[in-house]
Amino acid sequence: MSTAVIHYLAAAVTDRGRKRPSNEDAFGYSVEDGVFLVCDGMGGAAAGEVASSLAVDEILKHLDHTNGLGKLTPPRAAEQAISAANDAIYDRAQRNRKLSGMGTTMVALVTREKQAWLLNIGDSRGYRLRNGSLEQVTLDHSLVEEQVRLGRMSHAEALRSPLRNVITRALGTQNRVTPDIFEMEIEAGDVFLLCTDGLTRELTDKDIEMILHTEPTLEDACNRLVEDAKKAGGHDNITCLIVRAEA
Ligand code: CA
DSSP states (O other), rough: OOOOOOOOEEEEEEEEETTTOOOOEEEEETTTTTTEEEEEEEEEEEEHHHHHHHHHHHHHHHHHHSGGGGGOOHHHHHHHHHHHHHHHHHHHHHGGGGTTEEEEEEEEEEETEEEEEEEEEEEEEEEEETTTEEEOOOOOOOOHHHHHHTSSSSSHHHHHHHHOOOOSSBBSSSOOOEEEEEEEEOOOEEEEEEEOOHHHHSSOOOHHHEEEEESHHHHHHHHHHHHHHTTTOSSEEEEEEEEEEEE
């Protein structure tokens, strides 16, 4: 096994898109703490923005290495941070009728040296590009994708379905929530993409793979993904966060 130290580089872009009046997506990261996350909020008026930004702030705050969760293994610490974010959103929605029912998706990459974990709730996705091929690691918690996994619906039908916006798990809408957790051993050169459905509804995995391949920097790749999603319609807010592991 190589003893090379892995370090991580990151870049992110969020964009309102071309149709929505506001941007309810949020992202945040700390290379130092090994945490990177993207959230897609939902709820009436400004509630979606409140939910997604609250989730990002709470999770980063709880995973700050000065904050006491450092003794836990990263996935346990992340689960606790997610649980704290869930409580914060749920409590705020209970107290303020205008925010009632707000919630958010979440996809997070947590790293410690050569280990990484992807955690997700809802239909924001985590992908990994390794040796030139892009793989969706997370499974969408959405009604239509669950039907696809059960073999009851095709991908094409899922994309057209009037129920395609229905997610089956969200952060902050119930008094507790459980993320899916995917554990991986990192190889130098691995690239992770965390993104909202405003990207993946507009571009195919092949389009995304090509952009991650060809753009020279992480910033260029983020900008190109957003620009291409807008050219394809930009029906929703678009967020992408790219992380590269380097030896
Ligand atoms: Ca969205």
